[in-house]
Amino acid sequence: MLNISNHNRISGNIEKYSTFKTLSNRPHYKVLNKIILGVSLLAVLILFLPWTQNSSGSGAVTTLKPDQRPQTIHSAIAGRIEKWYVKEGDYVNKGDTILYISETKEDYLDPNLVKNTENQLKAKELAGKSYVGKVSSLEAQIAAIGRERQLKLLQAQNKIKQSRLKVKSDSMDLVAVRTQIKIATTQFNRALALNKEGLKPMTEVEEKRLKLQEVEAKIITQENKLLSSENELINAKVEINRITAEYNEKEQKARSDQFTALSSQYDTQAQVNKLKNQYTNYQIRNGMYYIKAPQSGYVNRALQSGIGETIKEGTPVVSIMPAHYDIAVETYVAATDLPLLHRGEKVRVWFDGWPTIVFSGWPNMSYGTYGGTIVAVENFISDNGKFRVLIAPDEHEAPWPKQIRIGSGAQTLALLDTVPVWYEIWRTLNGFPPNYYQPKGKNQNDKK
Template identity: 55%
Template sequence: MLNITKNSLHGKVDLRQYASGKKVFNDRNQKYFNRFLIIFGILLIIMLFLPWTQTVPGKGYVTTLTPEQRPQTIQSPIPGRIEKWFINEGDHVKKGDTILYISEIKNDYFDPQLVDRTGDQILAKKSSQNSYTSKIQFLNNQIVSLEQERKLKSDQAHNKLQQSQLKFQSDSIELEAAKTNLEIAQRQYERIKTLNEEGLKSTTDMENYRLKFQEAQAKKIAQQNKMLAAKNEIINAKIELNRVDAEYSEKISKAQSDRSSAESSMFQNQVDISKLETSYANYDKRRDLYYILAPQDGYINKAIKGGIGETFKEGEALVGIMPSNYELAVETYIDPINMPLLHLGEKVRVQFDGWPAIVFSGWPNSSYGTFGAEIVAIENFISSNGKYRVLLAPNEDDYQWPKEIKIGSGASTLALLEDVPIWYEIWRQLNGFPPNYYSAENAVNAKDQKK
């Protein structure tokens, strides 16, 4: 245990007799030190009230502003085999330049005259279509002729029926006259017969009247036969009329059936022509796909498929290309806790990897080597790395971004929020609170005015 005494050393020994004691216990040095502490304290208090810009850090990489400006791969929509390369890696190509030539690997398209043969089939089908059209026209004319002939035959049969009906009426009238003559002859014969029996008329007179009576009977019977014959003619005329209707209905129905068959064949032929024209267009388009063309101006990065004779499937990447015309942007990732603090149009400071910079988080205007940007897009769904993606575009009011920056290089970002006192920022950091949440009205209004 330590043996601590209550005796003071300076009470027994004068420390001022030593050089170090003289320097330490010099009143003048204490006065300077006290002044230093006072000035330092005042400066510290003043610094605590200086403005400090709250920021949201992020880490990302350089990309392009629009999707069509980003590096891409060129694919073939059809399977094939590489036959010839027209470029080398690193070459600059323009839109429409041929990159490579491929050939078919499917036996359905081996025929080099496939497009021409399909065109010949279309011409043959179109000629057949004209034949069907002519046949339908002829059948229409035939149907019209049959309709006219049926009308004439029907009128003729109607006239014959009317004649038979009139003849039947005439025979009926003549039959009534014959009946009247028979009744007269019968009464005369009966009177003569009575007179003969009384002796007033001779037998010769009676025989004459009996002969007349018999002739009247014969005329009546003959007239009845004529009336029945006229009635039979009416029936025959009706039968003829029905026969004419049935005969021409059958002929017209047959012609209409032939026309329907021709129309059905014509429509089927039209379907075949449409299919052949579709096949022709597909074959012609497929023939154009044998040449893989550059979709836009750019540089060939890498030939993914190499060599001659190598086969590939449809949609498989063949070569990579980097567009030569692009606008730089930064794709940064922000923690989910800071997402409510970011809004479209807000200002951001960017530091590029490999570019010398001195960064003061709270005083962005005093930073060196950082460049201005603004938020143009915020992803609403979290990325696979557990953060939210934010797209930044160059701020036109700030310094231009270095042209030496390459797409894909890293970048650190600081999203600028509100200005707060330093004491408040220290208090917030010590307590682990997030930056102040604020409304984005100012940022949105500024963006609208800029547009």
């Protein structure tokens, strides 16, 4: 090696040279040193500035209430498209007709179906009224049978009383005849004894004999009469049982007819109710041929087209966007940030297509962002692996732009705890999550 550097090495004190003194005394070095010192002090001060932790998310513009979101109108019945009354982009009021469909099912093809069903209903109602009248007539007949039976029983009971009295009278006559026999026998025996003694003539004895024979003949007649009266009494008692059995049979037959009429009446009422149901269903179905707007809004898109196209039940026909709605933003956050979000917390929102300058740690210095409030936090994970959060406009800040449309993109920053900048840098470098905290209002409510 030439070892040139060793021979050309500057030796001695170089500060004695004027050139070096000139270079070292240049003013811009001093300025540079001051700048470096100032920047260092500024950086140190920045490290102690407050920094707002946040949880970012991305989503889209939606509506606050479910009934204000775009909806699809379906056909409740199967049919064939006959006429369109609107076109895409038209504004429709609630109840306006969108299209008309005709019937395709063979059970409902009769144009007079509703009228015929109404006639059947009226006929059944009249049949029901006739059964009601028949039941009333049978009820009156049963009452008449009961009254007639009561009279017949009274008549039979009177006959029993008469028969008993007749039996009593005949028995008394029989006793009298028997007494007469005893008297006639005594008189005959006395006359016979006196005739033997010669005190009575034979003619008187013959008279007494004849009288005795007459009384003996009379007792047989009286016994037959008593037996006949007793038989009449038995027949009168039998007549009561016959009357009771006869009128019970008549009453049971009338009640059987009455129950049959009641059964027919109830069956007719069931058929009337069924026909009423069918009649109402047919009327409602006729109204379903005209598909109407459920609320006021704009026709976004016709999902079916043409004339004569056949659609099934539940087929989407047209999409409508409600005219009046409360705007909101639905954003999605990671599962690690979910415990940090609570209802009522403040959120910063900015929309796609709007000029925005965002300082995530200093939201007050951001430009083009709007205030929001969390109104709902979903408790179940969505299909994209994140949790859905619904944000409404903050009433205490500037209103959101009216020009934004449903479905446009949006970015969000949920404002969390406020920490120094150096702590946030240290947390980020170590991969720690934001500070877990509870809002003051929530802690107060928990204490209560």
